[in-house]
Amino acid sequence: MGHHASCSGTRQTGGARMSGLVDGDARHRFACELDKNFSVIASAGSGKTRAITDRVVKIAKSPHAVDWLPQLVVVTYTNRAADEMQQRTRQQILEAHLSLDVVEAFNRAFFGTIHSFCMKLLAAHGHHLGLPANLELITDDDDVWNQFVQQYTTVGRSLSEGNRRVLLRFLQARQLMELARNAEIDLAAEEPSASCPDTSFAEVYRASESRAPDSIASAKAELKRWEKRWRDTDEFVAWPACATTSREFVRIWCEAFRPLRDWVNACALCVAAEVQRDYREFRLERGLVRYADQVALAGELMRLPDVAPRVRDKNYRVILDEAQDTDPQQFFVLLEVARPPEASGAWMDELSGSVRPRPGHFCMVGDFQQSIYRNPADLARYRELHELLVATGAAEELKFSVTFRLDTAQLEFVNATFGEILNNQDGQVAFVELSPRPEILLGQVIRLDFNCDIDRDLPELQRATLEARELAAWLSDTGLGKLRAESWRQVAILCPRKAWLRPLREALVEADLPVEVHSETDRVGESPAYTWLTALLAIMADPNAGYEIVGVLREIFGLSDDELHRFSEGFGARFQIAERSSSRGSVADTLNRLFRIREAIARQPLFSAVKEIVRTTQLRERLRSLPKEEFGDLNSELDELLSIAATAEARGLSLADFGQSLRANFYATRETHPSPRDAIQLITAHKAKGSEWHAVIVPFLTRDVRDAPPRYPRAIKDVETDEAHILFDRTDASEFDEKLKQIERQEMERLLYVALTRAKHTLVLAFDRQFFRNARGQFHRNSQISWLRAGDDECNCQVMAALSSEARECPETCLRQKSAPRERVSEHLGKRELGWVDDARRQGVRFVHTISPSKFAPEEETGFAERADVWIEIEPELRPPRIDGPATRYGLWWHEFVQKIPWHSQPDAWQATFDENVVDSPDPARSKREWKLLSEYVSTNRDFFAGNIFAEMPFFWRMDEQKCLEGIVDLAVWRPAETKWFILDWKTNWIEREELDQLRAYYRPQIACYWKAVAELTKRPVAAGIYSTATGCFVPYGEKQLQQEWARLKTLVADQFAAETGRVESDEVADSSGQLEFGEC
Structure with a gap:
C-alpha cells in the first residue's frame, strides 16, 4: 500500500512547516495550546497525524512532560496507525535530545485503539463489574x-x-x-x-x-x-x-x-x-468478549459512582484520531475519563450544570467527509457532539484545509466538483474546500477514454474484462514517467467493490505488470498461514476429526481426491491419526507422518509444539510456494502466529485451547500493512482511506455498484430520532426505502471523495461511457459517474469534459521526488509487516531460528532399522527439539557427559568421570557398551586427542554483510606441531557399521559449515570428522569433499542454505551442542 497521509518526505516540522499556510494559525494553536480542548475538522491529506504528533512533542517539551506524558491516551482506528504515530513521535523526542526521564515518561503513554483502551480500563477495574481476571476476545462466536x-x-x-x-x-x-x-x-x-x-x-x-x-x-x-x-x-x-x-x-x-x-x-x-443482554452475560461468565462488549463494559464502569472518580484520578489526556469513525458509546467512554474526579452523572446525559471535560484533556481530530465505515446514525451523533462541544465551550473548533497530498490539478478538480456533492443537505455533510500548500506542483487529472467498440449484450463481467485489458495496455504504454510515479508501488487502482479487482489483476498479469491485491474485507481466516496452522492444531488435538484430516491432506499436503477416495474405500473413519495406519501409499504415509508428529509433541509445551508442527510439516516451505502477489507475505504472518503462540503459552493455554482460540477468530479483520513489493496496488476505496500514492486510477466509472440483498429481520436506527426499528421483510423496508437509498448514496459519495483524494501527482478517471449503460442507454443511478454528478447534462459534466485525455511527464515533479528528504520513520514503516512489538519479537526470533528442511524435499530413505526410538534421532522431519523419548534422553546424556571429561588428564580420570555419570544415563547398558568402544578406539589411536582440547567450542563467523554462521563444535583439538585444527562431532544415531556411508553423507553439510567457519576464523588448516558412538567408528571427511560441499552450499539462496545446514543440525539431541544457526548479522 502507499505511504500514510502524513508521511510525505517534503513536509517540514514545527513552525517552519506552518508558516505561509492559510490554516497555519489553527495548526499552531492545536500543537501549542496544551491547556485547551479542540475539535479539529481535517480535510483529506491535511496532515492530521502530523498535527497530533506535534501536539504530543510539545507536551514532551513542556515543563509538565514527566507528569503529563504517562497520562496521555492517543486513540486511533487501527493498531498500525497507533504504532506509526507512536514511533514517529518517539523519533522526534529522541532527535530533540530530551532527558531520559521524558523518554521514560513517553514510553508509559497509551497509543492504541479504543478497544485496547477499554480493555486497559477493564483490566484495572473490571472486578467491580464481577468480570473474570482474563477476558478473551472472540470474533467467530x-x-x-x-x-x-x-x-x-x-x-x-x-x-x-x-x-x-x-x-x-x-x-x-x-x-x-x-x-x-x-x-x-x-x-x-x-x-x-x-x-x-x-x-x-x-x-x-x-x-x-x-x-x-x-x-x-x-x-x-x-x-x-x-x-x-x-x-x-x-x-x-x-x-x-x-x-x-x-x-x-x-x-x-x-x-x-x-x-x-x-x-x-x-x-x-x-x-x-x-x-x-443475556447472551452477553453468558459470554462474560466464560471470559469471552466481542469488540462491542469491551466498549459497553467500559461504559458501564464509567457509570459506577465509586469507580468513575478513580479512573478520572488518572488525569487522562485524550487525543482521538479518526473521530468520524467513533460511535456514541466510544465517545461516552473517552469523554467521561476526561472529566474531573468530582464530576457526577454523565456529561452527555446532563448537560445543564454538568461538569464538562477538563481543559487540555480532550481533543479529537476527524473529517465528516471521510465517514465511510459507521452506521449513518453514528455520523449524525458525531456532528452533534462536535457542535455541542463548541456550543458549550467544552472545546474549540479548528479547521485544517491545506492539503499536503494533492497537487494543483487534483485540488482544483475536487474543489470544482464536490461542492455540489457534499452539499450539507438532507443529512449529507458539508464540503470543506481544499487549500494549496506552498510550492505545490502542477499535478494532472486524466480522463481516459476507451475507443474500442463494445457489445452491450455481452455479460457485464466480460465487458469489465475488456475494460481491464484496455486499462492494462494503457498503463504499460504510458509508463511510470508519464504517471509521475517513482515506482509501480506508487500506483494504485481503486474500486468500490472487492469483486471488481479480479479482472483487473488478471489483465495486469497478462500485460506483464507487477500487481498486488488488497481488500477491506480480508479476514484472518482467508490467510493460508492462519487456516493451515489452525487445521493442523485441530487434528493434533482431535486425532479422529476425519473431516479436518481430509482437509489437511487435500489443502496442505496436496493429495488428490482420487487418492483419498481409494484410501477410504467408503469408510471415513480410516482418516485418523490416533493410531498408525497399516495401509500403503501416499495417504497412509502422510497419516503416519502426522501420527508420529502428534506422538512427538504430546509432552511438549505449547510454543515448542507449534514450532515443531510448523517445522515437521514443512508448513513454512509450503506457504512459500503460493503466489506472493495474491497472498502477500505469508512467512511474516506465520511468524506472527508463532508470536501469538508464545503469548498463549504464557497465559497457560494448552495446544487444544490455542487451536480453538484461533478457530474462534477466523472472521477477525486482518490488519493491513504497507506493501514491500514494487507492484501496482489493487485495493478497494474503503481500504485506501488513510493512504496515498503518486498515481491513482479509478476504473469502472459507469458500472452499476450493487449491494448484496439484505437479510431479514434486520435492525436499523433512524438517523434523525436515533430510534431503532426492525424490518421483518421487504414490505417493511419499502417504508424506509427512499431514506435508506439516500443514506447509501450519501455514503458512496463520501467514499468517492476518499477515492479521488488519494493521488499526489496523477489522478486517472477511466471514463468507460459505452461499457455499462442501462437498457435505456443511461448511466446507472448507482454508479461512480452518477455520484460524481458528471453524467449526461449533470452539474459536473463540463468539468469532466474539460479534463485532459493525455498523461504527460513533469520534469519538476521528477526533480522534486529525487531531491525530497526522506523521513527515516516512514521509510522503515514502509517495510513493516507486524506491530512494533511483534517486529521486535520476530527479529529476535530470527537470531536463533528453528530451520525447516529443504523445500518439499522428499523424506530420505535412510535404510535404518525402524525402531520406536530410532526415527526420532534419524528423521529430521519428525524429531522435536525436546522430547522425552529414549533416543533423545540418551543423546542429551552423552553430550553432557563427554563435556565433563578431563581430556588433558590420564585415561583413569576419564573412567572416573564415566563412573560418576553413568548412573544418570537413561540406558546404562548402552552407555557402558559405547564407552568401551570409545576407550578401545582411543587406546588404539593414541594420537587421536593429542594437542590442546576444547570441548563445546563456540564460534560466530560473519560470512558477508548480511549473513553469519553461529554454532558450537562438540570437540576441537589444536595440534601445534602441525599448526592445524581437528574438529569432531559426536553422533549418537543408533546404526550399524554398513550404514556409516549414509551417516557421512547425511551430516556433510553441517560439518562443511563447521570446517569453513573454523578455517576462516583461525586462518589455519582444519581436519574434520564425526564419531559414531553406536559403532565405535571415526568417520573422517576429506578436504576436497568439504570444499565441494561448501561450494554447493554457497550457491544456495539464504533460505535454502539455512534449510540444508539446519536439516542435519536438527538431528542433534543435545540441548545446545552442535547448534548451528543461520541469521541476520
Missing part, C-alpha cells in the same frame, strides 16, 4: 452461540405472558434470537403499555385494482386468508407478503398494518434487547 441457544429455554421473559404469546404468533423465537445476535446496534426498548391493537384492513380491500389487477387481487386474497387465520385461531401467522409492487397499493397496505407492526416492533425490540 458460532460455537458459543450454539451453546447459549441450547441452554436458553425461555424467550420473552421481559414481556407479560399475554403479550409474549401474541408476539410469538407473528415471529418465531429463532428470528428474535438471531436478530439479537446479529444486530450491530444496542437494542433497548420498553414493553408497550397497550395490548395488541385490533387492526382494520378495510382500506386495503377497497383499494383500486386498476393499475395491477392480477397482483393486487392476489394480495387481497392472501390478506383475507391471513386475517381469517389470525382472528379465528391461535396458530402461528407469519406476516403476509404484499404480492404487488404498485406504489399506491403498497402505501395503503403499510398504513393498514402500521398499528400492528408498531406494536410487534416494540415487543420484538424488547425481547431482542433481553436476549442481547
Whole structure:
C-alpha cells in the first residue's frame, strides 16, 4: 500500500512547516495550546497525524512532560496507525535530545485503539463489574452461540405472558434470537403499555385494482386468508407478503398494518434487547468478549459512582484520531475519563450544570467527509457532539484545509466538483474546500477514454474484462514517467467493490505488470498461514476429526481426491491419526507422518509444539510456494502466529485451547500493512482511506455498484430520532426505502471523495461511457459517474469534459521526488509487516531460528532399522527439539557427559568421570557398551586427542554483510606441531557399521559449515570428522569433499542454505551442542 497521509518526505516540522499556510494559525494553536480542548475538522491529506504528533512533542517539551506524558491516551482506528504515530513521535523526542526521564515518561503513554483502551480500563477495574481476571476476545462466536441457544429455554421473559404469546404468533423465537445476535446496534426498548391493537384492513380491500389487477387481487386474497387465520385461531401467522409492487397499493397496505407492526416492533425490540443482554452475560461468565462488549463494559464502569472518580484520578489526556469513525458509546467512554474526579452523572446525559471535560484533556481530530465505515446514525451523533462541544465551550473548533497530498490539478478538480456533492443537505455533510500548500506542483487529472467498440449484450463481467485489458495496455504504454510515479508501488487502482479487482489483476498479469491485491474485507481466516496452522492444531488435538484430516491432506499436503477416495474405500473413519495406519501409499504415509508428529509433541509445551508442527510439516516451505502477489507475505504472518503462540503459552493455554482460540477468530479483520513489493496496488476505496500514492486510477466509472440483498429481520436506527426499528421483510423496508437509498448514496459519495483524494501527482478517471449503460442507454443511478454528478447534462459534466485525455511527464515533479528528504520513520514503516512489538519479537526470533528442511524435499530413505526410538534421532522431519523419548534422553546424556571429561588428564580420570555419570544415563547398558568402544578406539589411536582440547567450542563467523554462521563444535583439538585444527562431532544415531556411508553423507553439510567457519576464523588448516558412538567408528571427511560441499552450499539462496545446514543440525539431541544457526548479522 502507499505511504500514510502524513508521511510525505517534503513536509517540514514545527513552525517552519506552518508558516505561509492559510490554516497555519489553527495548526499552531492545536500543537501549542496544551491547556485547551479542540475539535479539529481535517480535510483529506491535511496532515492530521502530523498535527497530533506535534501536539504530543510539545507536551514532551513542556515543563509538565514527566507528569503529563504517562497520562496521555492517543486513540486511533487501527493498531498500525497507533504504532506509526507512536514511533514517529518517539523519533522526534529522541532527535530533540530530551532527558531520559521524558523518554521514560513517553514510553508509559497509551497509543492504541479504543478497544485496547477499554480493555486497559477493564483490566484495572473490571472486578467491580464481577468480570473474570482474563477476558478473551472472540470474533467467530458460532460455537458459543450454539451453546447459549441450547441452554436458553425461555424467550420473552421481559414481556407479560399475554403479550409474549401474541408476539410469538407473528415471529418465531429463532428470528428474535438471531436478530439479537446479529444486530450491530444496542437494542433497548420498553414493553408497550397497550395490548395488541385490533387492526382494520378495510382500506386495503377497497383499494383500486386498476393499475395491477392480477397482483393486487392476489394480495387481497392472501390478506383475507391471513386475517381469517389470525382472528379465528391461535396458530402461528407469519406476516403476509404484499404480492404487488404498485406504489399506491403498497402505501395503503403499510398504513393498514402500521398499528400492528408498531406494536410487534416494540415487543420484538424488547425481547431482542433481553436476549442481547443475556447472551452477553453468558459470554462474560466464560471470559469471552466481542469488540462491542469491551466498549459497553467500559461504559458501564464509567457509570459506577465509586469507580468513575478513580479512573478520572488518572488525569487522562485524550487525543482521538479518526473521530468520524467513533460511535456514541466510544465517545461516552473517552469523554467521561476526561472529566474531573468530582464530576457526577454523565456529561452527555446532563448537560445543564454538568461538569464538562477538563481543559487540555480532550481533543479529537476527524473529517465528516471521510465517514465511510459507521452506521449513518453514528455520523449524525458525531456532528452533534462536535457542535455541542463548541456550543458549550467544552472545546474549540479548528479547521485544517491545506492539503499536503494533492497537487494543483487534483485540488482544483475536487474543489470544482464536490461542492455540489457534499452539499450539507438532507443529512449529507458539508464540503470543506481544499487549500494549496506552498510550492505545490502542477499535478494532472486524466480522463481516459476507451475507443474500442463494445457489445452491450455481452455479460457485464466480460465487458469489465475488456475494460481491464484496455486499462492494462494503457498503463504499460504510458509508463511510470508519464504517471509521475517513482515506482509501480506508487500506483494504485481503486474500486468500490472487492469483486471488481479480479479482472483487473488478471489483465495486469497478462500485460506483464507487477500487481498486488488488497481488500477491506480480508479476514484472518482467508490467510493460508492462519487456516493451515489452525487445521493442523485441530487434528493434533482431535486425532479422529476425519473431516479436518481430509482437509489437511487435500489443502496442505496436496493429495488428490482420487487418492483419498481409494484410501477410504467408503469408510471415513480410516482418516485418523490416533493410531498408525497399516495401509500403503501416499495417504497412509502422510497419516503416519502426522501420527508420529502428534506422538512427538504430546509432552511438549505449547510454543515448542507449534514450532515443531510448523517445522515437521514443512508448513513454512509450503506457504512459500503460493503466489506472493495474491497472498502477500505469508512467512511474516506465520511468524506472527508463532508470536501469538508464545503469548498463549504464557497465559497457560494448552495446544487444544490455542487451536480453538484461533478457530474462534477466523472472521477477525486482518490488519493491513504497507506493501514491500514494487507492484501496482489493487485495493478497494474503503481500504485506501488513510493512504496515498503518486498515481491513482479509478476504473469502472459507469458500472452499476450493487449491494448484496439484505437479510431479514434486520435492525436499523433512524438517523434523525436515533430510534431503532426492525424490518421483518421487504414490505417493511419499502417504508424506509427512499431514506435508506439516500443514506447509501450519501455514503458512496463520501467514499468517492476518499477515492479521488488519494493521488499526489496523477489522478486517472477511466471514463468507460459505452461499457455499462442501462437498457435505456443511461448511466446507472448507482454508479461512480452518477455520484460524481458528471453524467449526461449533470452539474459536473463540463468539468469532466474539460479534463485532459493525455498523461504527460513533469520534469519538476521528477526533480522534486529525487531531491525530497526522506523521513527515516516512514521509510522503515514502509517495510513493516507486524506491530512494533511483534517486529521486535520476530527479529529476535530470527537470531536463533528453528530451520525447516529443504523445500518439499522428499523424506530420505535412510535404510535404518525402524525402531520406536530410532526415527526420532534419524528423521529430521519428525524429531522435536525436546522430547522425552529414549533416543533423545540418551543423546542429551552423552553430550553432557563427554563435556565433563578431563581430556588433558590420564585415561583413569576419564573412567572416573564415566563412573560418576553413568548412573544418570537413561540406558546404562548402552552407555557402558559405547564407552568401551570409545576407550578401545582411543587406546588404539593414541594420537587421536593429542594437542590442546576444547570441548563445546563456540564460534560466530560473519560470512558477508548480511549473513553469519553461529554454532558450537562438540570437540576441537589444536595440534601445534602441525599448526592445524581437528574438529569432531559426536553422533549418537543408533546404526550399524554398513550404514556409516549414509551417516557421512547425511551430516556433510553441517560439518562443511563447521570446517569453513573454523578455517576462516583461525586462518589455519582444519581436519574434520564425526564419531559414531553406536559403532565405535571415526568417520573422517576429506578436504576436497568439504570444499565441494561448501561450494554447493554457497550457491544456495539464504533460505535454502539455512534449510540444508539446519536439516542435519536438527538431528542433534543435545540441548545446545552442535547448534548451528543461520541469521541476520
